[in-house]
Amino acid sequence: MQKISEEIIQKKLEEIHQNTDKLVGNVLYGLAGILFIFGSIYTKPILALLGSLLVLLIYWISIFYITKRQIKNLLICSSFAVGMIFLIAVPNGLTEVRYSFFILIYMLVIYQDVKLIHFAIGIAYSFLIVNYSIAFDKKNPFYSFVVTHFLEKNAVTLEKFIIGLMVILVAHLVALFLTRLYKSRTYKQIYNAEFQQQQLVFLSKNQDFADEIAAGKFEFVYQLEEGDVLGQSLVNMRDNLKNAAQRDIEDKFITNGISELSEILRKNSDNLEKLGGMLISKIINYLEASQGTFYIVEKQGENQDILLRMVACYAYNRKKFINSTLAEGEGLVGQCYLEKKAIYHTQIATDYFKIRSGLGEILPTSLIITPLMASQNVVGVLEIASLNPLKDYQKKFLDKVSEDIAITLISVKANEETKKLYEQSRIVTEELQAREEEMRQNVEELAATQEEMRKTQTHLEQTKLKSEAFIEGSSNAIISFNDGGLIDEYNQSFLNMFGYEREEKLKINIVSILPEINIFDVNKYIKKGIYMQGKKQSGQFIDVRIYLNKTEIAGKDIYLMYIRDISEEKRKENEYILKINTLEKEIQQLKNV
Numbered sequence: 001m002q003k004i005s006e007e008i009i010q011k012k013l014e015e016i017h018q019n020t021d022k023l024v025g026n027v028l029y030g031l032a033g034i035l036f037i038f039g040s041i042y043t044k045p046i047l048a049l050l051g052s053l054l055v056l057l058i059y060w061i062s063i064f065y066i067t068k069r070q071i072k073n074l075l076i077c078s079s080f081a082v083g084m085i086f087l088i089a090v091p092n093g094l095t096e097v098r099y100s101f102f103i104l105i106y107m108l109v110i111y112q113d114v115k116l117i118h119f120a121i122g123i124a125y126s127f128l129i130v131n132y133s134i135a136f137d138k139k140n141p142f143y144s145f146v147v148t149h150f151l152e153k154n155a156v157t158l159e160k161f162i163i164g165l166m167v168i169l170v171a172h173l174v175a176l177f178l179t180r181l182y183k184s185r186t187y188k189q190i191y192n193a194e195f196q197q198q199q200l201v202f203l204s205k206n207q208d209f210a211d212e213i214a215a216g217k218f219e220f221v222y223q224l225e226e227g228d229v230l231g232q233s234l235v236n237m238r239d240n241l242k243n244a245a246q247r248d249i250e251d252k253f254i255t256n257g258i259s260e261l262s263e264i265l266r267k268n269s270d271n272l273e274k275l276g277g278m279l280i281s282k283i284i285n286y287l288e289a290s291q292g293t294f295y296i297v298e299k300q301g302e303n304q305d306i307l308l309r310m311v312a313c314y315a316y317n318r319k320k321f322i323n324s325t326l327a328e329g330e331g332l333v334g335q336c337y338l339e340k341k342a343i344y345h346t347q348i349a350t351d352y353f354k355i356r357s358g359l360g361e362i363l364p365t366s367l368i369i370t371p372l373m374a375s376q377n378v379v380g381v382l383e384i385a386s387l388n389p390l391k392d393y394q395k396k397f398l399d400k401v402s403e404d405i406a407i408t409l410i411s412v413k414a415n416e417e418t419k420k421l422y423e424q425s426r427i428v429t430e431e432l433q434a435r436e437e438e439m440r441q442n443v444e445e446l447a448a449t450q451e452e453m454r455k456t457q458t459h460l461e462q463t464k465l466k467s468e469a470f471i472e473g474s475s476n477a478i479i480s481f482n483d484g485g486l487i488d489e490y491n492q493s494f495l496n497m498f499g500y501e502r503e504e505k506l507k508i509n510i511v512s513i514l515p516e517i518n519i520f521d522v523n524k525y526i527k528k529g530i531y532m533q534g535k536k537q538s539g540q541f542i543d544v545r546i547y548l549n550k551t552e553i554a555g556k557d558i559y560l561m562y563i564r565d566i567s568e569e570k571r572k573e574n575e576y577i578l579k580i581n582t583l584e585k586e587i588q589q590l591k592n593v
Contacts, residue, residue, distance in 0.1 A: 012190045017069060020110055024076055028059050031083040038090050051086025055079045074116055112183040114176065121172045128168060132161045250393035257286050257397050258404065265408040272296065272412050276312035279405060280382070284314050287394050289386035290364060291315040295326070295333055296380045296409060308333055308381060333381050336369040340378055342399065343369040346389055366390050370398045374406035379413075477563035482556065485510040485519040497565050499537040510561075514546070522559065526550050534563065543570040 032052035039048020062075035134146045135156040147156060264282055268275040276294040284292045294312040299305065310324040326334050336343050345367045364385035372380035382398070382405075384390075477494035481487045487508045495502055498513050511519055516532045518524075525548040534544040547562040 008190075013186070014069070016186065017073070021063065021072070021076060024080065024110075025059060025063070028055055028076075028079055028083060031080070031087070032056055035083060035087050035090070038087060042090050044090050048086065048090055051083065051090070055083035055086070058082060070113060070116060073113055074119070077110075077116075077120075110182075112179050112186060114179055114183075117172070117175050117179055121168065121175070124168050124171075125165070128161070128164050132156070132164075250396075253393060254397045254400060258401055260286070261401050262404060265404060270412070270415065272409075272416060273311050275408070275412060277314075280312045280314045283382070283398075283401075284384065287384065287386065287390065287397075288388070289384050289390075292382065292384040293333075294380065294382060296413075297337065297378060306337070308337060332367075332369050333383055336371050336381050337378050340371055340373060340376070342371065342395070343367075344390070344395065348385075368395065368398065370402050372402045372406040372409060374403055374410060379406045379409045477565075478561070479510075479563070480558055480560050481510050482558065483522075485522075494563070497536075497542075497563065498534065499540075514544075522548070523550070531566070534565075542567045 032055050035052045035055070036045070036048045039045045039051075056079075058075055058079035062072045062079070066072045066075060131146050131151055134140045134142050135151050137143065261279065261282060264278050265275070268278055276296070280292045280294040284290070292314050293310055295308040296311050298307050298309050300307055306328040308326040308328070308330075328334050329338050332343055332345075346365060348364055348367050364387060366386050366389045368384050368386075368390055370382045370384075371378045372382065382402070384398075474491065474493055477497045478491045479487050479494055480489040487506070487510060490506070492502070494500070500506065500508070509519075510517060510522075513534050513536075514532060515535055525546070527547075527549060529545055529547050531543065531545050533541045535541055543566045545564045545566050549560045551558050551560065
């Protein structure tokens, strides 16, 4: 509800009070005449005349000499109360003067002044309390006057006093209720009258404004004045229609842009560079921007490092194919990849980049970097610079179209990867076919080689069996040992000769059975028949003759030794020598005889 100024309210109230003053004045003139008539009837014309003159005198003073409204209201109502006092007093006397306060209170209600109500009721309370205080004290010099003219003797009781107070309180509350009720109604009437007057003044101007709105002229400037409720409603309607029209324009901008880009995405899903060039060109022109770049996310190297590779660049209707890569987190583009949210700047560093035209270079006013995301994964980044700040619906368009571009990028990259794999597969297939033919030939050669090897292996196995049979069947000990002297192969004759039992892992060093051999210079025994003593496991020594040979297997030296037990030969040789010596001694003795 429009607020009416206090000045207007007071002005209207004053007009109402002036009309009330005139109405009460007419009533007072009539009251004065009735009072004089009652005085003549009750043979008290002088008292009635004095009362009539006093009533009119108070009224005239308040009308012609008093300017303050509250005092004027009080005097006018008091003149009416005085008139009523005299009108009661003429037939009944001064005892009824106590009713004058109630007359005054309810007369003041017509002026709707709460302060005056409290003032008048305060006089009533004071009058009652003072009179009963005097009436309860019979020694008071005014006792007789009070109980004669203001109170009745049978009314001088505490109960009557309390009842009197309650009557004044009820009168007080009723007067306040009526005053506030009338005041509220008066204010409402003033507001309605003033409001209707204002609306009549604004009606013509509102009609012109409504015609402008109906014509679609939402930019029309309307000077809204205080209290113009209809005008305010029209302004709100104009703003709502303007906003709705703007939203419709923005929605169409987004819808049409998505539709046009979808067509590009649908028709160019076979080549990533071509798609990137057409997209960045379309977006820059559609947003009326100046320059832009299109990056895709790639993984390179064994560690699958993230790189953002520029696949397209656009500036002033001129394409620039620039080889450029950025690491994740590098620059604003790399930061956009990491944060997965758009970056918008209107304060651009002078060393970032400048927009070039035929007239020179100029720093862009705004820069937006948008991630191309699908399923929370960034597959590319758009960087767009403009000489004008981007509007909210343009940013919204970029946000909505970014997911469609991202999905298409994933599809294009998958198709390119499939093509690459197919080409690799074709090459590999051709190579495999060539190798298969080569392998077929090799298999045939290998089969022939295997047959030859089989025959050779059979021969070797037969030779090995013969050798093993020869070795095991030999009466001489045959052993092999490494360059450290550890015996690794032996035959049964070796075990029999030196008194050892066959064990799975027999660990015997050559020095254990041939103490005289020098293991550190074993090569001097190679291919020589050498006599020495061998040592059995039991510690018994035997005479042996050894023959040593050396070969190399898998890069290691292997020694092969033949050992022959010549103990029996040595015993027979000794017996023969002993017999010869005995014969020689016998021959010498015969010679001496």
